[in-house]
Amino acid sequence: xxxxxxxxxxxxxxxxxxxxxxxxxxxxxxxxxxxxxxxxxxxxxxxxxxxxxxxxxxxxxxxxxxxxxxxxxxxxxxxxxxxxxxxxxxxxxxxxxxxxxxxxxxxxxxxxxxxxxxxxxxxxxxxxxxxxxxxxxxxxxxxxxxxxxxxxxxxxxxxxxxxxxxxxxxxxxxxxxxxxxxxxxxxxxxxxxxxxxxxxxxxxxxxxxxxxxxxxxxxxxxxxxxxxxxxxxxxxxxxxxxxxxxxxxxxxxxxxxxxxxxxxxxxxxxxxxxxxxxxxxxxxxxxxxxxxxxxxxxxxxxxxxxxxxxxxxxxxxxxxxxxxxxxxxxxxxxxxxxxxxxxxxxxxxxxxxxxxxxxxxxxxxxxxxxxxxxxxxxxxxxxxxxxxxxxxxxxxxxxxxxxxxxxxxxxxxxxxxxxxxxxxxxxxxxxxxxxxxxxxxxxxxxxxxxxxxxxxxxxxxxxxxxxxxxxxxxx
Ligand SMILES: [Zn+2]
Numbered sequence: 001x002x003x004x005x006x007x008x009x010x011x012x013x014x015x016x017x018x019x020x021x022x023x024x025x026x027x028x029x030x031x032x033x034x035x036x037x038x039x040x041x042x043x044x045x046x047x048x049x050x051x052x053x054x055x056x057x058x059x060x061x062x063x064x065x066x067x068x069x070x071x072x073x074x075x076x077x078x079x080x081x082x083x084x085x086x087x088x089x090x091x092x093x094x095x096x097x098x099x100x101x102x103x104x105x106x107x108x109x110x111x112x113x114x115x116x117x118x119x120x121x122x123x124x125x126x127x128x129x130x131x132x133x134x135x136x137x138x139x140x141x142x143x144x145x146x147x148x149x150x151x152x153x154x155x156x157x158x159x160x161x162x163x164x165x166x167x168x169x170x171x172x173x174x175x176x177x178x179x180x181x182x183x184x185x186x187x188x189x190x191x192x193x194x195x196x197x198x199x200x201x202x203x204x205x206x207x208x209x210x211x212x213x214x215x216x217x218x219x220x221x222x223x224x225x226x227x228x229x230x231x232x233x234x235x236x237x238x239x240x241x242x243x244x245x246x247x248x249x250x251x252x253x254x255x256x257x258x259x260x261x262x263x264x265x266x267x268x269x270x271x272x273x274x275x276x277x278x279x280x281x282x283x284x285x286x287x288x289x290x291x292x293x294x295x296x297x298x299x300x301x302x303x304x305x306x307x308x309x310x311x312x313x314x315x316x317x318x319x320x321x322x323x324x325x326x327x328x329x330x331x332x333x334x335x336x337x338x339x340x341x342x343x344x345x346x347x348x349x350x351x352x353x354x355x356x357x358x359x360x361x362x363x364x365x366x367x368x369x370x371x372x373x374x375x376x377x378x379x380x381x382x383x384x385x386x387x388x389x390x391x392x393x394x395x396x397x398x399x400x401x402x403x404x405x406x407x408x409x410x411x412x413x414x415x416x417x418x419x420x421x422x423x424x425x426x427x428x429x430x431x432x433x434x435x436x437x438x439x440x441x442x443x444x445x446x447x448x449x450x451x452x453x454x455x456x457x458x459x460x461x462x463x464x465x466x467x468x469x470x471x472x473x474x475x
Contacts, residue, residue, distance in 0.1 A: 036336065039415040041390040041399040045379075048372045051419035055365055098125045211471040213377050216446070224445040224472075227465045233306050233456060234431070234441070240306075241434035248302050254310035255301070256318040262355070263298035266321045269341070278326065285325035287344045293323055300351035303432050307352070308455040312363065319358045321351075335361075349433040356425035359455065366475070367454030371423045373474035374450050375413050378403030388415045407436075407444035427451040446472055 039046065102124040106117045216224065228234060239247035255261070268288060287293040305313065319340045324331045328343035333350055335341070335357035342351060360368060379401040388399025392410040401413035408426040427447060430440035441448050450473060453460040460466060 036416050036418045036420060039388050039399045039417055040397055042387050043399055044387055045401065046415055046417050046419050048419050052365065052369060095125055208475060209471040209473040212474055213381060214472065216472065221445055224449070224469045225442045227463065227469065228441050228445055228448055228452060230465065231452065231456065231459050231463060233459060237306050237431065238437065241437050248306050255305055255313055256316060257314050258317045260318060261298055262301040262318055262321055263294045265318050266294060266297060266323055269322050269324050282326050282330045284327045284344050288323055288325060293344055296348050297321055297351060300348045300355070303348065303352055304355060307428055307431060308359065309458055311458065312455055316362055319355060349429045352432040353425045353429035356428040357420065360424035361420055363454065370450050370454065370474040371421055372419065374447065375401050375403070375421060375423065377474070378413065405444065405447065407440045407447060423447065424451055450474060
């Protein structure tokens with residue numbers, strides 16, 4: 001079927017925030033079963049404010065868990081003192097990193113003037129490192145950390161930057177986490193959660209574009225679309241759609257955080273072979289057996305590398321592809337947690353669609369917030385109230401936010417109780433399909449831009465011609 005969902009059903013729950021092995025006094029969140037459900041028409045809209053906050057808190061919890069596991073926790077940093085050696089090493093490493101980073105940048109800018117490069121690098125490093133250094137070098141013990149509101153809040157803010165943004169300071173968050181790795185973490189965590197709430201407010205309070213919500217004139221819309229089409233990766237995709245099979249070969253080899261390709265992760269869902277779960281007449285496994293499913297998954301990965309910049313893709317591990325031995329007319333694809341479930345003959349654009357859900361759910365929270373803002377604004381402008389409206393034909397039982405979606409249709413604003421949306425998925429799907437590529441950009445450049453800025457922040461920022469249209473964006 002053409003329309004897909006991101007939600008699992010009761011059989012496809014995912015377990016987040018699993019219980020941690022080790023000491024029991026760490027007061028981490030209890031395991032939470034997350035089931036994403038549709039919202040029927042005329043029901044309250046999802047509370048995206050508290051969902052956003054929850055997403056930040058989940059990141060905090062996950063991040064703490066990962067950092068502790070990585071640090072071999074249990075193997076003990078003293079709870080009452082900073083580990084000075086660790087902190088100092090981090091600072092030294094950080095200065096070296098920043099030095100290398102700026103040196104590269106300024107050498108490019110002033111290739112014939114190494115003296116000038118030295119000066120500029122020195123200034124830049126001094127500018128960026130000491131403010132963080134001050135925070136690190138404050139001598140505190142855990143009591144201070146939990147009882148000094150200003151300090152705790154400051155630390156939490158820095159940690160939040162790491163957890164909530166795409167370019168955070170991993171090293172600093174690690175220092176915070178490792179320093180508080182044992183002992184009374186509950187109090188620290190409570191403070192972090194309060195700060196998470198404040199951070200969510202900050203994110204959701206980002207200034208809107210001055211003309212956000214205003215209709216674009218026909219000429220303005222055409223000019224906006226032309227600028228989007230001029231993004232280098234979109235020109236390449238257009239060439240590929242036009243039949244130039246070599247166009248996507250230029251795409252960066254850098255990919256997922258854990259390396260490899262989507263085609264490496266395929267797992268056949270064996271349960272589907274169970275006669276109780278699937279009627280023999282519905283079994284269809286030729287594309288699995290002849291390798292064409294795998295080949296398509298590889299091509300979908302290539303398309304995703306063209307659509308998503310390495311800096312964004314590289315923050316995420318590959319999702320796992322679960323192939324069901326059925327035709328797409330019998331099996332409705334979906335994404336749940338880190339799994340993407342697909343039919344054996346799933347077309348490439350729908351593969352991209354489902355991975356799009358994964359990118360929206362696991363990517364930067366600001367990008368998700370922008371999508372929410374655009375959907376909410378269109379809902380308001382269309383006179384939508386506190387409840388969902390009826391879904392498009394064929395989806396009448398699936399509630400949605402009001403508003404028009406001239407490229408991808410009403411399904412785009414389907415409402416899920418987890419706050420996930422169809423916008424990232426639909427937009428990437430439409431860009432990945434030759435017959436809908438132009439429609440996506442020409443009919444709704446604002447939707448396209450909101451998603452493209454999320455997946456290609458560097459290219460979007462680098463293209464001067466797009467600045468004129470920033471005022472229309474959600475933030
Ligand atoms: Zn979907």
